[in-house]
Amino acid sequence: MSNPASNAVPDEQVEATNQPHAPDSGGDFKNDDSKNAVLADLAKERDKRKALEDRFNKLAAALGVDQKASKDADLSEKVADLTTRLDVSELARRHGITDEDDCAALAAVTDSQARAKLAARLAPQKGAEKGEEPDDATVFPRPKPDASQGSKGAPPKPEPLPGRDRLVAGIEAALGKK
Incomplete structure (x- = not known):
């Protein structure tokens, strides 16, 4: 928001224009009456602006701004x-x-x-956006699985030839090779 005081005509300039000019000054006004009417309007606007500024300053002072x-x-x-x-x-x-x-x-x-x-x-974490597992250094160490808990896995496989040693010993004894 621009300050209305910065857009206004300075008081010295308005007072300088109120002084009579020589008739041959070649101003933009057709006669002195129209010039005086414009200057009077400017003076009224200046007075209104000053009154508003004073009112604004009093309000700002009352609010402590x-x-x-x-x-x-x-x-x-x-x-x-x-x-x-x-x-x-x-x-x-x-x-x-x-x-x-x-x-x-x-x-x-x-x-x-x-x-x-x-x-x-x-x-x-590194690799988290790619779906990769994080490094072991960034994850807490995992405990070893407890064998007493959960599934025991597949049953142990039997010996390849059950009782083979017993059968071989029995055959050798029968043939008398030992």
């Missing part, structure tokens, strides 16, 4: 917001974070060191 400080505060808030967004974008790019909720969580953290730690924790 400092116009200069509020503009500076708005700028500093915008700079802080842009700095935070830049930091979040860099951390997300560096750690491969693409989820918008994760980026919003990063933006909510005010401390930059805590934000960096959170980004490291939110980073996806």
Whole structure:
């Protein structure tokens, strides 16, 4: 919103135009009456503008708003917001974070060191997006299976020739080779 005071004609210029000019000045007005009417309209508008500015300043003072400080505060808030967004974008790019909720969580953290730690924790594991198993170093060690629990597996296979040694010994004894 532009300041109406910056668009107005300065008071010195209006007063300078109120002074009589030489008739041969070659102005844009056809006669002095139309010129005086325009200057009178400008003076009325200037008075209205001053009254509105005074009213606005009284209202701002009543509310405790400092116009200069509020503009500076708005700028500093915008700079802080842009700095935070830049930091979040860099951390997300560096750690491969693409989820918008994760980026919003990063933006909510005010401390930059805590934000960096959170980004490291939110980073996806290597190979997780490809469906690969993560490295053993990134997974807690798995315990050995308990043999007393669950399925025992296939039954043990019998010996290839059951009782073969017994049969061989019996045949040799019958033939008397031993």
